[in-house]
Every structure is written in structure tokens, then in C-alpha cells.
Amino acid sequence: MTAITHFNIKGLTEVQVLEARRNHGGNSLDYKKESGFFAALKSIAKEPMVLLLLATSSIYFISGKTGDGIFMASAILLVVAISLYQNSRSRNALEKLKDLTQPVCKVIRSGDIQEVTSEELVLGDSLMIEEGTAIAADGTIVHSNDFSVDESILTGESLSVYKDKDSDKNEVYRGTTVAGGLAIITITAIGNKTRLGEIGKSLEDIQEEKTPLERQINSFVKKMVIAGVLVFSIVWAINYFQSYSFTSSLIEALTLAMSILPEEIPVAFTTFMALGAWRLMKLGIVVKQMKTVETLGSATKICTDKTGTLTENKMTLAKVFTLVDSKITETAAIASDTEKELVRLSMWASEPIPFDPMEIALHQVYKTTNITDERPDFKLVHEYPLDGKPPMMTHIFEDTSGNRIIAAKGAPEAMLEVSDLTEVQQKQIENALESLTGEGFRVLGVGEADFKGKDYPKRQQDFKFSFKGIIAFYDPPKKNITQVLEDFYSAGIQVKIITGDNATTTGAIAKQVGFKGFEKSISGEALMQLSDAEIQKIVTDTNVFTRMFPEAKLKIIEALKTNKEIVAMIGDGVNDGPALKAAHIGVAMGTKGTEIAKQAASLILKEDDLSKLVDAVAMGRRIYANLKKAIQYIISIHIPIILTVFLPLALGWIYPNIFSPIHIIFLELIMGPTCSIIYENEPIEANSMLEKPRAFTSTFFNMKELATSIIQGVVIAVGSLFVYQYAVWQGYNEALTRTMVFTLLIVANIVLTLVNRSFYYSVLTTLKYKNKLVPLIIAITIGITVVLLFVKPVTDFFQFERPDFLQILMSCAAGFLSVIWYEAVKWRKRLRE
Template sequence: MPTNNFNIKGLTNAEVIESREKFGKNTLDYKQENNFLDAIKSLAKEPMVILLFAASLIYLMSGKTGDAIFLASAIILVSLITLYQDNRSRNALQNLKKLSQPHCKVIRNGTEVEIKSEDLVVGDCLMVEEGTSITADGIIIHSNDFSVNESVLTGESQVIFKDKDKADHNIFKGTTVASGLAIARITHIGNTTKLGEIGKSLESIQEEKTPLELQINSFVKAMVIAGAIVFIIVWGINYFLSKDLLDSLLKALTLAMSILPEEIPMAFTSFMAIGAWRLMKLGVVVKQMKTVETLGSATVICTDKTGTITENKMSLAKLFTLDRHRIVAPNEAEGVEKELVEIAMWASEPIPFDAMEVSLHESYGDMEKVDERPDFQLIHEYPLGGKPPMMTHIFENKAGKRIIAAKGAPEALMATSNLTAAEKAEVQKAIETITSQGYRVLGVGEGVFEGNDFPKTQQEFKFNFKGIIAFYDPPKKNIQKVFEDFYKAGIAVKIITGDNAATTTAIAKQVGFKGLNSISGDALMQLTEKELKACVMDTNIFTRMFPEAKLKIIKALKSNKQIVAMTGDGVNDGPALKAAHIGIAMGNKGTEIAKQAASLILMDDDLSRMVDAIAMGRKIYANLKKAIQYIISIHIPIILTVFMPLALGWIYPNILSPAHIIFLELIMGPTCSIIFENEPLEKNTMSQKPRPFTTTFFKWKELNTSIVQGLVITLGTLVTYQYAVYMTYGEDLTRTMVFTVLITANIFLTLVNRSFYYSILTTLQYKNKLVLLIISITVSITGLLLFVPPLTQFFKFETLNFQQFSISVGIGFISVIWYELVKIKTRRNSKVIKNKV
């Protein structure tokens, strides 16, 4: 039975090609935005581009053609950098979308194969089972206890039962299978599906901005407003003093340009998109950008046991029957023990996909000389359900012989059978013996029922308790190291499983799991809210869990201010995955419902990828913070160096022009978005506690550091200014020295701010080739401006002698390098705290 796919052959390869040529691919094609044109439109609205264009126009009207051409060229250069970064981000996200496309199972050439959903064609025989998302419209040609949730189309969340003999025998794209299995012949794909016809509404759906994105946007908007206000004030002051409209406009524009931190949104988008792409390369698909923000804050990871901690390679390991009063291995099975395996097989899906059921089918094939599976047809099915859970299948052959087989939690089968107290005690003793060794146990029962008016629930049957079957699922080889990494990073780990306490505890001991105290789902549901909040913090193993209990655990942890990551693979995990801050679905064994509910998918079901993902999340967040702190620090001296001489009426009020500001901006953009994004993970990052997940990105401590750094650099530029005036240097020479201080400070600020803990001597050893490249380009271009006469004249510079150059570079260096003393103090304090601990 499991190999013939109910005698359905499906399409041949030639028929697939013919159908695809006639009907196309199974994709939804609506009005597509032109990414390039959209990027150009967005670019045209950028405040910096608008200011550059205005300044260029004013220069042109003033007859300063060279300056106008330079700023126009700067517009092109800024646009190219922005478009490059935008394209880089888009490509990263497109790759993620392609990788996260759903797959489906079809029967072709008489064989079951898995394909991408977009490769599905009209006429294909699509197999859908509990937990999968239906990928096209079709007509059911075979089903077993099949029901679907069509709320995505109807808005109604109730489950609808369907089969080929009912009037409603259609399945629709986008709906999900609630129970059972069906095979449907595909009738409509892509835009011709019911979902495709109403899918125009999808065009208007926009991705919601994340809290961090909103904070950054608010910060940038505030700076834009501040820039606009200062622009008006400075324009008014200059015009009042000079009565020169165009000149006063230029001076005001210079200050406005210096205020705008337009690099911040670019850095945010680049860091998040490229970070998601880097995670994809590690085998972690990020479905939502907000997950990247949250990863570094995870404080608790709730993990399933089967397939996550263990290999999910269930092998039938032990058998127990009351008739023989012994626990034996399958190869020692005789008589009633073989019958136990046979009944357990009939209680499984006809086409098995669960590892335990696959093992049962294989064991039945090995034990029985005559395979009766092709002779029997599944006529009724009770899906896995109840507390504790069980499932029942009813088969019948042409001669009218009926098999009613059930399997599930031993407690469930014992409760529906006529066992005596002594027999229950013997079964319980066998269970304790088997589970103490880490085996997973199932009870097996056989029922008898005449007629076809089957009970509403499987628990209404009276079963003959056949015995216990046990499976061994070995722990993954790397799981102990994974737990150690989580503990080292300050992350608590909790096991949430449907298995019993003894089996779970035995496996937990084998893998070095911390905290073996446990609680069952039923006991957990009896707790008061106060007791529950304390329980989820003190307990690490949760057994015999069901959807409501899992959801309750997640909510209780969240109410304790924990940032919760939750792994899952089944339909029942959906609510908990959705509720967790980080829902983690398994890429191989995970159902489509689990993948839809999750925000992150582990492609190879390897929990060690979560260690990598958390490290990446911490790195991205830390590097983004470094980039933004760098931007704030370097903007302060630019703003004040432009504003102070003007506001205080110094001898050279307009020391920097738009050309100088845009040159500095062109240096800062690549520095923050390329150098810092490419920075490696600092060696102490994964030994720190998770950062608090607060609504405030710009904490006062970080802002204070950036402001102080910026003010010290400003002090350096203004001291240099006053020194040049004191030495009676001209305006051009003064400008050159001030500009050299700013460039020097910018270079060393980049190096110093690579870490706010480790010294510059340590960070120079970090592997980031872009640091040397960007700094080399900056130094080379600056050298050309200072020492090539045509460029020097254009920028109104004057070539510095050795003393002047040394003073400027020295002041720029000192105005930044002082922070190394702060780092020394930070490291000493950290060591003192560790020694006390």
C-alpha cells in the first residue's frame, strides 16, 4: 500500500512539459514595480540630493560654473553609491524570497516526487497532507479523513471536510490542510486560481516598519526638521548682514548639508538586508526583517525534542505485550509480538511520512511473509487528538474483514481498554523500565465495531490493549556543544515536547542539559497565573504538551520580560511559533503551517544554526550601533565647525563650503555602510548576556559617548582654526588645516570605534580588508586635494608645509585617540567584576 500511491500514475515528463507550455508556471503575476525607477524616484526625494541640486543651481546662477559642475558630479556619485547599496539590499532580499518558496509533493510517472510549487502544472496529481499549504486549485481524486481551513479565502476559520464523493470536492491555493491526506488533480494554477483572481488586493499590502526602523526614521526626520530651521535662521542672518541673496543661500545650504545624517537609513537597510543574506548562507532563512533585530536579544530558547535534540531517525527498538510478560527487541519477536507490530502499522498512515510510522511499515514488511496492505482500504480515520493524544484507523478488505487499529500515548490507550489494576501496574512498570533508557513509547490497541455508524470520537471505542512499542531516536552528535554555547551566551534552554517525562529526562541527561525538573501539560494548565509565571522560569522540561499548553508557556515567559525563541515543526506548534518573538521552523521536517507561522527557518533542522544566527544577530546590531555612533560623532564637528565661526563672527566665517561638506559626506557614507557592516564578530560577543530588548535604540550611554567624541573633535578643529588665525595664516591655509584635522579625525574615529571595549591594536588585527581599502582611498584623494595645484585651487586650499601638516594630523589624531584611555578603564572594570564573581 505505501508504494503504489493508490494506483495513481500522474503525468509523464512529456505531459508536464506540454502542460507548462500551454498554461505557464504556477506563479502569481501582478503589476510589478520597476525597482530601478522606484529607486530613482526615491533618490530624487532625498534631502541631501535636493540640497546638492539647489547649491549647484545657485553656483550656476552666480557664474561659478566649476563649483556647479562639481556639485552636479557629486549628485551623480551620491546617486550611484545609493543605487549600488539599494541594489545590493534588493538582491539579498530576492535571494531570500527564492529560497523560502514552498515545495509540494506530486505523483509523476507513478512515483512521488517533491518539486517547487512554481513548477506545478495543470493536470498534476498533487499530494497534500496535514500541515501543508495547498499550492494550486484542484479536484480531489482520493482522500482519507481530509479537512481544510479556507479562512484565507472565506474569512471563516472553521474546518471543512472534503472528499471526492461530496459536492464540495475542490481544494484551493493558499488554504491549509487541517487533517488527513488527499490527492487532487490540478485544474488551475497561478493567476487563474481562486486566490489569484482576488489577489489584486495583495498589491496594496506594504510591509510594516519595525520598531528600530521607526526610531531611526524619527531620528532622521528630527534632524531634517532641525536642519530646515537652522537653514532658515542662518539664511536670515547672512542675508541681513550681506544683503546678498545667493551667497546667503549657499552659506545656509552648507550648514543644512552638514546636519543631515542621510547615511543612517542607508546603513540600516544595508545592514538588515545583507545580514539576512549572510544568515541565508549559514542555512537560516529570515522571513521578517524584525527577526534580525530581535536575534541578539533572545534570552530563552524553547526547543522540541524529536528531530531537534534527537536525530529523528526513529527505529523500532523494544516490544512489550502482556501475554508474554517480557521486553524484547524486534528481531526476537514471536507470535503476539509480531501481531503488536502489525496492529501498530495499521494504526499508521497508509503513506507514512512520520519517522515512527515509516519504521513501523518497514518492520511489518520485514516480519510478515504475506503483505496484506494492498488488500485493505482505509474507510475511516480519527486524526491524532485528545489529551493524552491517540489516533485510530479503520481498514476493510473486499471480503468485509475489518481492522480497527489505534496507537498513541500509553495512558490514552490504557484509558480506553479493559485492563485490570494488576495489568495496568505491569504495563506501567514496563513503561518506566523502557523510558528510563531514553526510548519513546507508544501504546497500541485493537478495536471491534459492527456497522458503519462510527462513534464521533475514537475514545468511545473499547480497545483490546495489545502492548507497548518503543522507538529509539539517538541525540544529535553536536547537541551538547549547542547547549553549552547557549548557556555561555546567557540564554536559557527549555525542552517542550509531547513525549513523556521519563524518556525526555533520559535524553536530557545524555546531552548535558541543565535543569531536569519537569511538569506535564495537564499539571501546567492547573496553575494560577502567578504560579505559572514562577513555574516557567524555574522549570526546564515540559512534557506531554499540547497546543494550548505550549502557547501558555510562551505567553508566561513573555510576561516575565523574556525574549523567547521557539522551535517547532508541526501544525500544533503554529500558535506558539506565532506568539514567540522568534518563531523557528524546521526546513526539512517542518510543515508548511509551521513555516508560515515562523519568522525564521532552519534549512537543515540543525539547532546549531541558531547559535550562528544569534551570533549574527548580535554582530549586526553591534555593528549597526557602531556605524550610527560613528555618524553622529563625525557630524557634530562638521556642524559646529561650519556654525561656530559664523555665529561668533570669527574672521573667516565661512570656513567650509558645500564642496567640502559633500566630500566629507562621500567619505562617511562608504565608511559606515561598508566598513562597519563587514566587521567580524568581537570575541567577547557570545560570552555576554543578551542585550535588553527595549524600544530605545539610542540609549543615553551610547549617545553620550558619540556626543563627547564629536565635541572633542570639534575642539580640535576650532583650536586649529584659532591657532592658524594666531599665526596670521590666510583663510585658505586655515581652511586646509581645519579640513586636514577633520579627515584625520574621521580616519582614526573609524579605527577607534571598531570596538568600544578592545584597543585599537587589537582591532587592527580583525579580518576586514575593506578597512585598508577605504582608508587608502580616503588618504589618496585627500593627498590629491592638498598637493595637486588644480584641485587645491578649486577647493580653495593651500599646500601645507611639514610643520602645518604635522600639527593638523597630530590634533586630529589626539582628538580621537583619547578614547583608548576610556577603553582601558572599561577593560579593568570588567576584570574586577569578573574576579569578584
């Protein structure tokens, strides 16, 4: 059997593999790329906040305030260190994801089939490539069955090219994909020496398009930068014409510019997306594209194949129906010659090297039911690939004596069309099909033809077939699939089945697993007869789509997208590729999925477990909600800083410049970790998977949420300015006034962090959330504040004054009250719902 399977190809020995790797290297594409560290450093150097810090530090040094200059320079180093750390975490997460998405290849080495990663391939390896796989190296075909390749990545040609070892087109290239059949190739080029490797530099330079959310956030930050420049100019002018001091007025203007810049927002976005992908990876979900993370939580429709997603994809030949005997027999009870002949013909209609679960099952049953194994004696001389709507396939074998076998299998409807049958026979077949499909079996018709001569018909449908019978496979539903469907329904997500199987079989399996809408279905052919407007209506109220082919699947996805749905498409086959690519979220199966499906998808479920997609949707909702909380927090806490710096100056209060750049940057350093670290680590809220997905049209900053953040910020500013005026009324000096206002902002920052952990549940509920970073960050913040207020050298440097107990109490109470009021809003919201 080894000789049959490998066509007497032994491949390289382990010694030869090691020697080839030593002489020619591994199969990886290596280009000179800028170090991630230096690229990150360049990016940070362009950040407006860093440029402002550099300018301020320089002014301090020039004006002789060396201490302040050193502090600002230290702040620059700290900001850069934090940014590099965040960048490093993001980069490391993405590198791990790249490793996981590396394709696995089958090679023949020392006469055995082995699975290795694409990078482990060496020159001279015997590589097996089959339908749905991406070709990992250049090579020459040494054996093939019905083999065709999609070379559009290199040539731009959309049509697949048929190839075999005897034609002048006997070479295959890295990056192309197998459209049909199977081949064994000898690798002739690897890594940068492949044709793709030689043109790969241009592929490396392609920039990834920014996502809608990324564009929204960048647009918001740019607007804030423009506002910062305008306010900077106004404040500088006011200060200058009051003091006529160029440097001091410039420093005060820079103070306000710093307070306006929300530089934490883009950092938070990048961190949340990358770490979200890393968290998904730990759950067994590989994210290939960052944009998937932000889209996951908003999925409204999930389109899934039946085989391998709802079912185990463990095909067993369960029953056979022979037309001659006109009876259905279980596989274990196969005894008659006609039943054995049906299994034999089914095997001959399959690939000589089977890779499809059904064909593997047929080869196994053939071995157990037929005493003599004829496979070594017959050679495949002609084949017709799987085609037609519904599809069928035909193989022609001959032995050395000229004995010929022409066997075909396919959808029963396809086999019925090409067979001459009496009305009685047709009725018998229809009854058998109704019985088998009603039990959820997947059925194939089997036929045989007789043909003399070598001038084979152009189309397999032109043979005159004799219908022999039906073979029925059982693919059991996955054990957890009913719970998975219930989880999707609870989350407000509608599920649709898109399958190549027939309506009765699909309906039976759908009913078994508790699928909503199993009673109503439409076929691919019927769907393609409809107008686009009609399809848009059909996809709204129909949940089962049968006898689907690539064009029909694509039509469904496009229609759902036109209906403003966020679509996730789950698939594992070659014909799922276009739909996976077109969907907002393409999901491929990691174990049984073809390489074409994995390439087209943006998400890969490593263990083929659909429950992981529920986890992915939950994670998507969690990431989106936490990012929103972080950005709302940033907006809220920036407003009081801006107003506390600007209003005393604009209104000519007694202490017009209450804060200097060192105070602002210190507040920034406290706020940065709060939003990026605490909120990223927040658990999912209890009601997240019971809410409907967010609407397609909603923007990240909708007016209601933005208004909430602005009002929160304004109330904190009112508290801050109240304490300012209270201190002035009490006759406190500038240092003590500054201390009280600064303390209030720190307290407000801590309370806001806790209150905004949920915009629905109370702070008493969220305190029970498991997030070890919350007490840690708050303890560090309080510790630093204590040092600032009570360690004299530090207090003097920051131009503070040690407050007494009542002054601290006043600041803390005002800070607490300026935030805690929002709990009443949340209470009313819960009461209404």
C-alpha cells in the same frame, strides 16, 4: 507496493508536463509591480540631502558659479549611484531569500513520486498534500485519508474543513494549509488563475510594518531634519543681515543644513539588515522577515521541541512489550505470534500512506516480520483522526469478505483510559513504561476493538478496546547538541524544552545531552489549570514542558513575552504553528519541518541543524553591534562639521564661512562608505557570545552610548576649532586655514573609524581583525586627500592652499589626539572588568 502507495495514480508523463507548461505557463503569481530600480530612484529623489544638493547646485548655476554647480551636480549623481548600488545589493539579497523560501511539493509523474518547487507545478499534475503542507495550487481531490484543510486565509473561518472526493467539498485552494491527513489532488488551476491569485493583488499592496528599531532610527533622523531646518533659517538670517546677499547667504545656510542631516543612518540600517540576511543565507539560515535580523542578537529564551531538534528524528522501532507475554523484546528478536500481531496492529493504526517517521518505521518492520502482506486486500472504511489529551487515533479497515480490523495507537495514558484492565495488568504496563521511558524511548500504546454494524461511535474513545501492548521508538540525540546547548548557556540564553512526549522519556534524553533543569517538568494539562500569573512564575523556573498541545505551547510563549523575555521558538510540526507565529523569532526546520511551520516561522534552518541557530544569534549580535558602531560614528563625525561651520559664523570670527557646500558634500562622500561598508564588514567581537543578551527595554540610542558619541564629536570639534585659531594666530590666510581644518577632519575621520571598531578592545587589538575593506577605504581616503592638497587645479577649485610639512603635521597631530584619547577610556573599562 507502487500501486498501494500511489493508489494506482500514474500522473502526467514528462512530455505532458512540458506540453502543459507550454500551453498554460508556470505556477507563479505575477502582478504588475513597479521596477525595483525606478522605485529606488523615486525614494532617493525624496531624500532631504538630494533635495539640498539640487537646490545648492541650482543656486550656483543661477549665480554664475558654473564650476561649483557642475561639481554639485556630479555629487548628486555620485550620491544617487552609491544609493542605487546599496539598494541593489539589498534587493538582490532579498530576491535570493525569496527563491530559497519557495515550498517544495510532491507530485506523482509517470507513476513515481517526485519533488519539485511550487513554481514547477503544471495544470493536470497529481499533487500529494499531507498534514502540515501549504497547498500550492487549486485542485480536485482524487484520494484522501482523514483529510482536513485550514481555509482561514480565504474564508476567515478558523475551524478546519473536512474534505474527501465523494463530498460536495472536494476542492482545495492555493494558500490554504492541510490541517490533518493526506490527499492526492489533480491540479485544476495554477498561478494567477487560482482563487488566491485572483485576489492576490490586494495582498501585494499590503505594506510591511516598520520595526521598533526602524521607527527609532526614523524618529532620530526626522528630529535632525527639523533641527536642520531651524538652524538653516537662523544661519540664513544672520548671513543675510551681514552681507545683504541673498544667494551667498542661502548657500552658507544650505552648507550648515547639509552638515546636520545624517542621511547615512537610514542607508546604513537598510544595508546592514539586508546584507545580514544574505550572510545568514550563506550559513544555511533563511530569513523570511527583515525584523528577525535585528531581534536575533537579543534572544533571552529559546524554546525547542525535542523530536528533530534535540534528537535526529530518525525513528526506529527499538523494542515492543506485549501484555500477553508480559515481556520487553528488542525489534531484531521479535519471534512470537503475539509480538508480530502487535506490530501488525500498530501498522493498521497508522496512515495507509505514512509520512510520520514513526509510521514509516512501523510499515517497514511490518514488512520484515509478517510473511503475508495484507495491505492490498484491505481498504480504509472509517478513521478517527489524532485527538484527545493525551491523543490517540483509530483506523477501521475491511476486506472484500467483510473481515474488519479496528486498530488504535496513541499515548499510553490515552489507551489505558479506554481499555478494561485488571490491577495486575495495569501494574505490568506501568513497570514496562517506567523501564522504556527511563531509557529515553518514545512509547505508544496499541489496542484493538471489535465492532459489528456500520453505525460507528461518534468518538473513538467510545469503543471497548483490548490493550495489546507498547511499542517503543528510539530517536538518538544529535551528535552536536551538547555543544550547542553549552554555546547558548555561555551566551546567557536559557533553553526550554516544549514537547508532546511524556516527562520520563523527555527527562532521560535531556539528561543525556546535558540539558540544565531536566529534573523538573510540568505537563500541558497541569499548566492549563493555572492562572496567568502562576504560569508567568512557572515559565521562569521550569525548563521542561511535556505532553504539550498547541494552546499550552502558546500560553508558555505569551507568558515569557509578558515577562519581558525575547523568545525564539523552534518547531517543525503542525501544532507548533501558533507558537512559532507568536514568538519574537519563530524558527522552523527546513528539511523535516512542515510547510505550516515554515509559513509561521520567521527563520528557517535549511539543514535542521540547531548549531546554525547559535551562528544566527552570533550574526544577530554582530549586525546589531556593527550598526550601532556605524551610527555612533555618524553622530560623532557630524558634530565637529556642524560646530566648525556654525561657531565661526555665530561668534563673528575672521573667517565666518570656512566651509562651503562642496567641502561638506565631499566629507559626506568620504563618511558614507566608511560607515556602511567598513562597519558592515566588521567581524564579531571576541566577547560578543559571552555577554548576556541586551535588555528588552533598552533603546538603540541609550544615553550613555549617545553621550559617548557626542563627547567624541565635541572633542574633535575642539581640535578643529583649535587648529582654526592656531592658523589665524599664525596669520595664515583663509585658504590655508580651511586646508588645515579640512585635513584635521579627514585624519580624525580615519582615526575615529579605527578607534570605534570596538568600544572595549584597544585599537591595537582591532587592527588584527580581518576586514580587508579597512586598509582599502583608508588608502582611498588618503589618496583623495593628497590629490586635494597637492594637485593645483583641484586645490584651487576647492579653495585650498598647499600646506608645508609642519602645517600638515599640526593638523594630523591635532586630528589624531582629538580621537585617540578614547583609548584611555577603553583601557580603564578593561581594567575594571
